[in-house]
Amino acid sequence: MTIAYSCIANGRAVLAELTLTGGSYQEAAATVLKLVLLRAEPKTIIQMGSFVYHTLFIDGITYLCASDNALDTVTPSAFLKNMKYNKNQEDSLISALKSQVTDVKYVMTQNIDKILEREERLNIFTDRTDDLQTTAKESQKTRKILGRIWWKHFKKIIVITMAILLSIIIILLSTNVIPT
Numbered sequence: 001m002t003i004a005y006s007c008i009a010n011g012r013a014v015l016a017e018l019t020l021t022g023g024s025y026q027e028a029a030a031t032v033l034k035l036v037l038l039r040a041e042p043k044t045i046i047q048m049g050s051f052v053y054h055t056l057f058i059d060g061i062t063y064l065c066a067s068d069n070a071l072d073t074v075t076p077s078a079f080l081k082n083m084k085y086n087k088n089q090e091d092s093l094i095s096a097l098k099s100q101v102t103d104v105k106y107v108m109t110q111n112i113d114k115i116l117e118r119e120e121r122l123n124i125f126t127d128r129t130d131d132l133q134t135t136a137k138e139s140q141k142t143r144k145i146l147g148r149i150w151w152k153h154f155k156k157i158i159v160i161t162m163a164i165l166l167s168i169i170i171i172l173l174s175t176n177v178i179p180t
Helices: 026-039 074-085 089-174
Strands: 003-010 013-019 043-048 051-058 061-067
Touching (some): 003 074, 013 026, 026 043, 026 051
Antiparallel strands (some): 003 013, 003 061, 043 051, 051 061
């Protein structure tokens, strides 16, 4: 069995490819990549023409190889796993960067949550302040109204008291209790 073609793709974009024999595998590989993305299954085996395309789909990266033996699935599977785990220094840098980006996203998410909580508390505080201002204005109006009512009653009491005193004085003068 011969592995005639292999590639690594991110989505439909081929990142790296190797052809060991003559032939055009790009069109068939593009078709296989499209099918792999549609299915989104971890392992796929697709027969196209005289070749069998084996794929390993992990984290959006597709590892693909084409073999000329439809009966042998062990060799292509081992080849794909070896491709996946054969990492170089650039992959570790990319992994480190991905890890840092994930950490930054986590911290940003926490900060956004804290900001939203503070905004919510600030809104509650603002609502309470508005309520207190409204209550204070209503209290001032109530005090003014009560003051006006009190003065009206006070004036009535003074008028009634003066009328009673005047009546008493008139009665006392008319009965000669108070000499004139």
